Amino acid sequence: MASVQQKILTDTEVIRTVLDGDQEAFAVIVERYQKGLANYIFHMVRHYEESLELTQEVFLKAYANLSSFDSAYKFSTWLYKIASNHTIDHMRKQRAPESPIEVPDDEGGGTYELPLESHGQSPHESLAMKDMMGRIREAVEELPSSYRELVILRHFNFRSYEEMAKITGLPLGTVKNRIFRARQMLMERLKDVR
Amino acid sequence: MHCRKVLELLPKFIENDFSEEERAAVEAHLKECEECRLEFEAMGRLVDTLESIPPIGVPSSFKEAVMRALPAKKPPGEK
Numbered sequence: 001m002a003s004v005q006q007k008i009l010t011d012t013e014v015i016r017t018v019l020d021g022d023q024e025a026f027a028v029i030v031e032r033y034q035k036g037l038a039n040y041i042f043h044m045v046r047h048y049e050e051s052l053e054l055t056q057e058v059f060l061k062a063y064a065n066l067s068s069f070d071s072a073y074k075f076s077t078w079l080y081k082i083a084s085n086h087t088i089d090h091m092r093k094q095r096a097p098e099s100p101i102e103v104p105d106d107e108g109g110g111t112y113e114l115p116l117e118s119h120g121q122s123p124h125e126s127l128a129m130k131d132m133m134g135r136i137r138e139a140v141e142e143l144p145s146s147y148r149e150l151v152i153l154r155h156f157n158f159r160s161y162e163e164m165a166k167i168t169g170l171p172l173g174t175v176k177n178r179i180f181r182a183r184q185m186l187m188e189r190l191k192d193v194r
Numbered sequence: 195m196h197c198r199k200v201l202e203l204l205p206k207f208i209e210n211d212f213s214e215e216e217r218a219a220v221e222a223h224l225k226e227c228e229e230c231r232l233e234f235e236a237m238g239r240l241v242d243t244l245e246s247i248p249p250i251g252v253p254s255s256f257k258e259a260v261m262r263a264l265p266a267k268k269p270p271g272e273k
Contacts, residue, residue, distance in 0.1 A: 023264060030257045038256075039249045052256065059260045133247045136240070155244040180205035186244075187237055 011075035015066055030059055033076070036157050037083050043152040044087045046141055054090060058083045073166075080159065080167045084149065091145065139189040147182040154179055195219040200230045207234065208241050 009017070011032070017025040037058055042051035061082050069078055140151055153159040153167060161179075165172045200223045206212050207220060224231045 024261070026264065027257055027261050030260045034252050034256055034260075035249055038252045042250050048250065051250075052252070055252075056256075056260050056263060060263055063264055132243060136243055137247060140244070151244070155241065156247065156249070158245075176206075176211070183205045183208070183237060183240065184201075186240060187233075190240065 012071045015069060015071070015075065018063075019066060026059075026063055029062075033079055034059075037079070040080065040083060040152055040157050041087050043137075043140065043156060044145070044149060045091065054087055055083075058086050061086060074163065076159075077163050077166045080153070080157070080163070081169075084167050088145075088149075135190065136186070139186050142189065143182055143185060147178055147185065150175060150179045151182050151186070195223045197223075197227060197230055200224070200227070201233060204230075204234050204237050208237055 009028070011029065014025055014028045018029075034055065038051055038055045041054045041058070042048060045051050045054065058079070062079055065082070069075065140148060143151060149168065150164060153164045154161075159167065161172060161175055164170075164179075165175045168175065170178075200220055203212065203216055203220055206216070212220070224234060
């Protein structure tokens with residue numbers, strides 16, 4: 001069982017527990033990474049329901065391949081690499097058009113508000129911030145996917161450059177150059193709101 | 195240092211990823227060039243705002259759904 005005690009175990013220790021036969025301990029891994037992975041995937045595919053499905057598939061893939069995880073490496077990097085490969089494969093198969101964010105409601109028509117987490121602003125601040133954030137989010141969505149992925153990993157998921165290089169399989173120098181270039185592109189696109 | 199070179203280096207400054215030589219040259223330029231200084235400040239605000247965008251929420255049932263979808267109880271390391 002995923003006990004309170006397991007919550008203070010390192011990822012590697014939790015994985016050892018799962019590999020030793022305690023399947024329920026995998027819930028600790030899901031709990032720790034569900035939000036980060038879902039956000040990363042959401043910003044890549046730009047569809048809420050689809051991002052949740054892909055996030056679930058990433059966890060299932062990770063579980064199926066858990067025995068191949070090398071504890072000499074950081075588990076989060078390994079997990080995000082699975083997510084990156086899986087999401088990019090999915091996008092290639094879909095040949096996803098560069099379309100605006102699509103968030104269908106339960107009926108399948110119209111849109112609903114994204115379930116964003118509150119940061120405790122007043123309603124007025126919240127509205128202004130929401131507008132600004134919406135513009136920035138759109139500008140990120142419009143970046144070419146190879147740049148978008150890095151911005152998401154860096155600024156939404158707070159991954160280090162070294163981790164980003166391992167996750168994407170790009171040389172460290174390329175990661176840095178692309179993220180710097182991506183910021184310049186964002187600045188260009190947001191000239192009127194800054 | 196010219197504005198063009200400074201603007202190329204600004205994204206690195208946001209990350210504090212620069213050589214001492216670059217730092218001194220960019221700082222000296224920013225003291226004198228208001229346009230580049232405004233650009234530098236705008237990029238700082240962009241990064242701050244990017245990083246304050248709230249994450250999307252995950253349904254409370256998500257974890258249970260993943261756990262239910264795991265294959266029948268066989269440790270993944272077991273052949």
